[in-house]
Amino acid sequence: MPIYNKLVRDRIPEVIESSGKACRTRILNEEEYHTELVVKLREESEEYFAAQRAQDSLEELADMLEVIRAIAVVHGASWEQLEAIREEKEAARGGFRDRVYLIDVEEV
Numbered sequence: 368m369p370i371y372n373k374l375v376r377d378r379i380p381e382v383i384e385s386s387g388k389a390c391r392t393r394i395l396n397e398e399e400y401h402t403e404l405v406v407k408l409r410e411e412s413e414e415y416f417a418a419q420r421a422q423d424s425l426e427e428l429a430d431m432l433e434v435i436r437a438i439a440v441v442h443g444a445s446w447e448q449l450e451a452i453r454e455e456k457e458a459a460r461g462g463f464r465d466r467v468y469l470i471d472v473e474e475v
Contacts, residue, residue, distance in 0.1 A: 371469045373410070374403040377461030383472055391470040400466045407463075429453040 374395070383390045395403060408431060415427035425444055429452040461467075 368471050368473050370471045373469060374400075374407045374463065375467055375469045376456070376463060377465040377467050379460055379469060380467060382460060383469075387475055388472050389475045390472040392467050393470065395466040395468050399468075403468065404463070425449060426452060426456075429456060 375392075380390050380392050411427055411430040415424060415431065418424040418427055421443075425448070428444070429449055432449065432453050
């Protein structure tokens with residue numbers, strides 16, 4: 368059983384369960400949430416630097432939207448293009464407002 372122990376988008380547990388798996392989560396307190404957001408930014412930043420295609424770079428920038436708006440210009444993307452991707456991801460998987468922390472996933 369994979370153990371993740373990381374901050375995930377609000378709807379990730381729903382996505383996991385819709386695939387026939389079960390997961391455990393918990394809601395982070397304010398301090399943990401702040402710490403895990405920093406960890407998440409680092410993770411997303413690493414994914415951005417590892418991206419091979421422009422579209423992959425834009426999706427990682429969308430994940431880091433609040434801290435890297437200026438970087439989008441370097442990749443030739445407008446704010447509107449980057450925001451559209453963020454909105455699509457939020458609609459499909461949620462944002463990070465609910466502080467969902469994925470602990471593990473179990474086959475059901």
